[in-house]
Amino acid sequence: MPKLLLADDDTELCQLLHEYLTQEGFEVALAHDGATAAKLILDHSFDLMVLDVMLPNLNGFDVLKTVRKESQVPILMLTARGDEIDRIVGLELGADDYIAKPCNPRELTARIRTILRRTENVYSTKHKKLQSVHLGDVYINPASREVLLNNEVVKLTATEFDILYLLMSNAGTLVSRDDLSEGCLGRTLEAYDRSIDMHISNLRRKLGPDTKGDERIKTVRGVGYQYVALDS
Known part of the structure; x- marks a missing residue:
């Protein structure tokens, strides 16, 4: 069961996505601020992090910079729809891909699976x-x-x-x-x-x-x- 960390301060959205992703076969942990997200992803074993740009304490970019100093864990950024600057900055800092908010849970799941297929440890x-x-x-x-x-x-x-x-x-x-x-x-x-x-x-x-x-x-x-x- 792939382990995901979902970092977003929108608790209602997190619960919705948590329920959906769990039903899709993922184990999902939640973080609602940047400092917690950075600590969790570095201290525990996750297969992928879904990271919102707008987070309290540390914003998503700061979390990304912190994580990339120590880990190459796949990171999918959540960015505001149409905000090209956020997408570019996220990719420059080492995000694997991005998806615009509000996102369709089905599309998010497909993006996650695409990345995980490329990075799984057991190869076909x-x-x-x-x-x-x-x-x-x-x-x-x-x-x-x-x-x-x-x-x-x-x-x-x-x-x-x-x-x-x-x-x-x-x-x-x-x-x-x-x-x-x-x-x-x-x-x-x-x-x-x-x-x-x-x-x-x-x-x-x-x-x-x-x-x-x-x-x-x-x-x-x-x-x-x-x-x-x-x-x-």
């Missing part, structure tokens, strides 16, 4: 057949979900890992933003949705330039991204 036969990729100084292993840069572990969120693996597996080939969204976020890319762009920005920052000092991930403006293939 299909996952076991995925091949590791080694390009230059970067090694990525889908079985252990581990990324090494110059033999040092790089901490990536679940979504960042999936995007990097998809790009590296298709090095030298353009991968569209739509394909990245559907393959790594499990949803169709919405108009003006910058989720993929922000995850790419995070990857560039964490990996830095390649061994020649060039950019690892090339932007094809308006279309998608390409992991630069190394010369043989």
